[in-house]
Amino acid sequence: MPRPYALALLALLALPGCFSNNRHQGQRLYAQHCASCHGDQGQGLARLIPPLAGSDYLATHRAELPCLLRHGQNEVIVVNGVGYHNIMPGNKALSPAQLTNLLNYVESHWGNEAAPRTISDVQAQLDKCP
Incomplete structure (x- = not known):
């Protein structure tokens, strides 16, 4: 194999190491x-x-979910016709990218079928948090 091809092959093999693997970050964040x-x-x-x-709540309150994850809530919410009144802590340490991956995971599993979110969508919703 000529030398330039060998160098190109080595560069291609090293390329995946240059990028982070966030493919399963939402699942890991959910578990954590x-x-x-x-x-x-x-x-x-x-x-x-x-x-x-x-959850019908995920679909009907989609725009509010980034704020709920960031700041938590302590008001009554109704999910699938049942009222829940427990405090949910927020997590200010999660970045908009992490929140996006977490929401995309939750909203695409267990019978939920929401369209994928982008980081810029989540950031725009976070900017509107009270």
């Missing part, structure tokens, strides 16, 4: 920050913690 309350499969906990699986 959400699963202990909402369950491994988003099933929630009886009438204490609302389910994320098949």
Whole structure:
């Protein structure tokens, strides 16, 4: 193999190491920050913690979700016809990119079928948080 081709081949083999692998970041963030309350499969906990699986709340409050994750909530919310009144802590440490990956994971699993979000969409929604 001529030398230029060998160098090009080595460069191509090294290329994946130049990029981070965020493909499964949403799943990892969910496991780290959400699963202990909402369950491994988003099933929630009886009438204490609302389910994320098949949740009508996710669809009807889509624009509010980045703020809810960032700042938490302590008001009554209704999910699939059931009222829940427990405090949900927010997480100010998660970046807009992390929030985007987390929301894209939750909104595309367990029967949820929302369109994918972009980081700029999430950032714009965060800019409108009260």
